[in-house]
Amino acid sequence: MSEIAIGIDLGTSNSCVAVLRDGTVEVEVLPNAYGEATTASVVALRADGTITVGNAARANIIHDPAHTISSSKRLIGRYFFSEEVKKAQAICSYQIVEGPNHSVRIEVREEVFSLPEIGAMILRELKSIAESRLNEPVTKAVITVPANFNDNQRQATKDAGQIAGIEVLRILNEPTAAALSYGFGKGLAQTVAIYDLGGGTFDISVLQIADDVFEVLSTCGDTFLGGDDFDDRLIDLLADEFLERENINLRNDPFALEKLKVAAESAKQALSVKDEVEIRIPDVISAADGGSSLSIERTLSREEFSRLVNDLIQRTFKVCDEALQQADLVTRDLDGVILVGGPTKLPMIREAVEHYFGKPPKDDVDPDQVVALGAAIHAATLVDNEHNAFLLDITPLSLKIGVAGGLAETVIERNTPVPIEQTRTFTTFQDDQESVAIRVYQGEARESEGNELLGQFEFSGFKKARRGQVPIDVTFEINADGIVNVTARDPESGQQASTSITLSSGLSDGEIRNIIEERRSDRVQLNSELVPADAEALGAVRLVSQPVTSIPETKEALAESTPAPAADPPTASVEPSDEGIASVTPQDPGITTDPEPPTDDLESDDEDFATKVDRFEEELELLPDETLEPLEMAAADDVTAIMNDDDLLAMSRGPDLDPENPATQTSKTDAEPEADPDLFEDVGTDLTTLDGGGSENKD
Amino acid sequence: MSDLAPTEIKALVRIMDELDYYQLMHVKRGVSVRDVKKAYYAVSRTFHPDANRSLESDLRDAVERISKRVTEAYAVLRDPRRRQAYDRQLNENAGVRMQLAAAEAGARKQAQENEGLTPQGRQYFRLANDEIKRQDWRSAERNLATALTFEPNNESFKSMLKEVRKNVKYSPADRR
Incomplete structure (x- = not known):
């Protein structure tokens, strides 16, 4: 009997865990203590220090938004200054702060928690x-991530697994997992x-399945497009209408905003089964005079919602076009389309998908579970010799190296199969140069800034010699996990470089050890330890599994479910309404008495953020214009490397340029274009290359 | 799971740098893209890291090295442009390994050369190309010959001129 290994779909909104039991071929989802297939990816930190994860925690959002962490996947592995973090700050009611190395903390x-630590709490719950x-300890798992997750995000997810006490067998792309489950x-x-x-994200993958081989042909994605954006459109509609009618901006009140969010999400879900929903949010906020409380009541039809989000749906097909083009296919070459993710349950999406692909999507797999099921299958194949399925995956993002002029040169193009290893030879740029700095990026932008910086490192210890006389082999490696490794080597001495990439925004091994030793996640009150009676006490946990929702509006019902001031069970309860029309009524434990309305904080954070962006941009500022020569010219420029700063993103300027030595290097290049090594132009951190290989990136 | 013998793995790693991509993938030079894919699947079954998890760590590293080279071979051979550049390198005995950036660069260079490397060469090549479409072989012959005076070493022009001359022989004496 082989050791058990599970598959985990760690989702933005909901997570799911599945297993392929030993000795069977049937894969199954493992439901939580409430019998639900999915568990909300929400972590609530309560006043008494306990931590709740899952649907109970999700119910906590409405009355305690500042201490309830949702959608943390949007932040994992990101830099604090990234667009996505900025966007999250605007919509999240919890406090997002900056950690070391421009990382994100909550x-x-x-x-203060790192994102992997928050992820670990969810993983612990799933474990x-x-x-x-299963009635046995589980230590091994395959964890899925969106296909277009970059290396920072993958590493951070792996770290989360490690903190949760899980040996992560593989970081698997979600669409690949779905295909595995299907085939x-x-x-x-x-x-x-x-x-x-x-x-939070949209991915499209095209795969070829040949019996037990699953080859990914292409993957494209949009990291800024997801079901949450559909909710946001609806939130905006409701908030705008309310602003017009009452002259109160609900977005400025975290409690009102959370109610809008819950109402929007429920309405969206209800529209997948109903043509029309009634949105009811009584007491959404108090009137300006502080006395009466105001409500929202509105009917929303499927058509109206469709119009609201149609451009978002169309955006997904632009990405599909790209993926098909990369795979050199057209829609009629496809044998099937498989839907993944909760939002694909919306009829308007299914219809749009059918229209685009010219065939109805396969509906034999549940979009909420298909990824976890695929992960479980892969987990079983990795621990058990009996199950065979080979995944021939690709890297979804181009791997690049920073070169002069603020550009990034592609070393491994996106959609290249993995595992792969590519070595490029560089050389020193200056006489007696002692070190070189290598910056590694992932992304599709021509300018380095438009890509994700994976990290940078310095290589030194090679012999001192005239410039161009010291070859340095830099090896870029992507393993089967899609995880990147970059090493430098002095081919003459055989001395190996200062290692693989240091993850810029991630946790060091030491930090991970500290987090594990700190055992903060021991405070997680695991749902699976609860008996169903406790579950009931925790309140509205069926929000996810029961899309058609309504909330008791009578005073009796309110009194029943509203907590005593000191206690803090969740307060959104859910029941089917008698008309069968969905309505949502989050309750409010007391907006006016909350001691810390985060609105002001958010604003001041924004200022702070802007300053930080400026600072960062200054740091990234390139050398004076005269150094930004065309590549051939750059070879002749005399620039010094000074890479001794611990701050990964800090950039040091080289000394003034030496205008002499016009084109010795260039003519040498002309003489032997293939053999000429790349050159380090050590302008702080940038390199320049002279081989024909990549100075002109495609598009 | 693959049943590789440790000695086999070690031997293959040792000679890997001497095998060209066709030998590594067990296919012939003119193999179709479809068969390249088939070969990739077959070889992956043996060498993919997932198929060799139970090996000792040094052997696992060796298998992974082979697997990475196989992936590179596949990425070159499945793309006709890259493969053309690779074949050229093999023909010139310039090495059996061609990394992807080099293959791309080779493919681009090849594409450029096919079109002409000088403005005049390109100009006369385009004229000749249009004339070939109209089956005006004599004009095409003249323009290709002119293109070659600007780029005497352009293999693509040379082979095209050879083709055009074959047609000139069989075409009516003078169309004009």
Whole structure:
């Protein structure tokens, strides 16, 4: 009997855990203590120090938004200055702060958490769900990530697993997992597209399935497009209408905003089964005079919602076009389309997908579970010799190296199969140069700034010699996990470089050890330890599994479910309404008495943020114009490397340029274009290359 | 799971740098893209890291090195442009390994050369190309010959001129 290994879909909104039991071919989702297939990816930190994860935590958002962390996947592995973090700050009610190396931290009740630590709390919960269902300890898992997650995000997810006490067998792309779930053990010979619209991201992957081989042909994505954006459109509509009518901006009140969010999400879900929903949010906010409370009541039809989000849906098909083009296919070459992600349950999306692909999507797999099921299958194949399925995956993002002029040169193009290793030879740029700095990026932009900086490192210790006389081999490696490794080597001495990439925004091994030793996640009150009675006490946990929702509006019902002031069970309760029309009524434990309305903080944060962006941009500022020569010219420029700063993003200027030595290097290049090594132009951190290989990136 | 013998793995790693991509993938030079894919699947079954998880770590590293080279071979051979550049390198005995950036660069260079490397060469080549479409072989012959005076070493022009001359022989004496 082989060791058990589970599959975990760690989602933006909901997570799911599945297993392929030993000795069977049937893969199954492991439901939580409430019998639900998915568990909300929400972490609530309560006043007494306990931590709740899951649907109970999600219910906590409405009355305690500042201490309830949702959608943390949007932040994992990001830099603090990134667009996505900025966007999250605008919509999240919890405190997002900057950590070391421009990383992101979340501050709750004077405690600061890294994103992997928050992820670990969710993973611990999922692990415990699996353990209680399987009645045995579970230590190994495959965890899925969106296909277009970059290396920083993958590493951070892996770190989360490690903190949660899980040996992460593989970081698997979600669409690939979905394809595995669709095609495993069926002996198919098909080309399929996986349309994966999650809470926060959109991915499309095209795969060829040949019996037990699953080859990913292409993957494209939009990291700024997801089901949450559909909700946001609806929130905006409701907030704008309210602003017009009452002259109160609900967006400025975190409690009102959370109610809008819940109402929008429920309305969206209800529209997947109903043509029309009634949105009711009584007491959304108090009137300006402080006395009466105001409500929202509105009917929303499917058509109206469709119009609201149609451009978002069309945006996904632009990405599909790109993926098909990369795979050198057209829609009629596809044998099937598989939907992944909660939002794909919306009829308007299914219809649009059918229209675009010219065939109805496969509906034999549940979009909420298909990824976890695929992850479980892969986990089983990795621990058990009996199950065979080979995943031939690709890297979804181009791997690049920073060169002069603020550009990034591609070393491994996106959609290249992995594992792969590519070595490029560089050389020193200056006489007696002692060190070189290598900056590694991932992304599709021509300018280095438009790409994700994975990290940078310095290589030194090679012999001192005239410039161009010291070859340095830099090896870029992407393993089967899609995880990047970059090493430098002195081919003459054989001396190996200062290692693989230092993850810029991530945690060091030491930090991970400290987090594990700190055992903060021990405070997680695991749902699987609860008996169903406790579950009931925790309140509205069925928000996810029961899309058609309504909330009791009578005073009796309110009194029943509203907590005593000191206690803090969740307060959104959910019941089907008698008309069968969905309505949503989050309750409010007391907006006016909350001691810390975060609105002001958010604004001041924004200022702070702007300053930081400026500072960062200054740091990144390139050398004076005269150094930004065309590549051939750059070879002749005399620039010094000074890379001794610990701050990864800090950039030091070289000394003034030496205008002499016009074109010795260039003519040498002309003489032997293939053999000429790349050159380090050590302008602080940038390199320049002279081989024909990549100075002109495609598009 | 693959059943590789440790000695096999070690031997293959040792000679890997001497095998060209066709030998590594067990295919012939003129193989179709479809068969390249088939070969990639077959070789991956043996050498993919997932198929060799139970090996000792040094052997696992060796298998992974082979797997990475196989991936590179696949990425070159499945793309006709890159493959053309690679074949050229093999023909010139310039090495059996061609990394992807070099293959791309080679493919681009090849594409450029096909079109002409000088403005005049390109100009006469385009004229000749249009004339070939109209089957005006004599004019095409003249323009290709002119293009070659600007780029005497352009292999693509040379082979095209050879083709055009074959047609000139069989075409009516003078169309004009």
